Amino acid sequence: MNVQQRVRPVASSGDGPAHAIAGIFAAELQVPSVSLDDNFFDLGGDSLMAETLVLAVQKRFGVKLQTSVLLEAQTPREFGRLIASLVPVHPARELIVPVAGSIGHEPIAMIHGINGSALFANRFSRQLKEKYAIMAVRGMGTEPGETPYSNMAEICSSYFEALTSVTGRHPEIIGGICVGGLLAIEVGRLSHEATGKRPAIVLIDPPSPGSAWLKPMPDDRLTESRRSQIARKVVYWRLLRDTLGAVGLGQTRLGRHLRKKAYKSALLQAAAGFVPSSYPCDILILASSEWGATTVQQYKGWASDKASVKTVVMPGTHSKFRKANMDAIDAEILAFLAERPGATKVQHQQ
16 A cells, blocks of 8 residues: 655744744844744834844845734744744745754754655764754655756755745755765855855765766766766656556556656756855765765865865775764764854754
């Protein structure tokens, strides 16, 4: 029996916008921090401050408000719930899946690999989940009836807006596994452009910048011949997927397999040969085995003086990857994030 269930974000209504609004409260009232239940007027807010605060909220969320809204929504939590009721749900929002056991802390966005599944995030350890709220990003096109995004700009802007919609803040810690590493770098760039801050980027087994097949292999340049070959695969797998779907077999084992192949070929076409821009950020690149040692070194040559890059290679072959490697990877991630500037200050307020 095939059972379909869409997993949606479990954050309570308004909690995402509420955290962003608490930051706006603090900025306008010129205080170090504001909790979700602090009252605007109790903090010293007056009518002039109310006008500038409401203007800032309007600009941040793209809504129209009257200054008197502060009479019915005097705390960030109340204001957040009001904003959540006014702001349309981003169409990519359901791609963001909170990982069990990691809710209520500073969020880490972890982007899927070539198969688009969010289940890879289950491999992270209890220690990482206890300290950070892991938001796994799955691919558009992995569920029945969805159409995969067609290019890197569409993919990354959708993920960026969806993460912002779910958490109420621009992502500051972004990670990715496999091709998700390239996507994470681009989402980080969008966050930097929006905030001016240096995001922390965590990449596990990313492909080389400019890779044609998104995996370590000799002579991996994107030639016209390879571009045509990738394009033919997209048409082939899409045709088979749609044919089975048209005759009502899309949810059979074969139908699900073809949907995965169609998704992978579409993502490969979008990302093949892509070289992300370098910008101010701090990057940790982890090779889960010696298989990726050459690839991670290439990022040191890719980075400009704007970006800092740390690389770590786990011992052993890729076929022998074991839980011990994942524990070591989590330890490296925790150490990297603890060392970043302002790490102890950037926490969700409860």
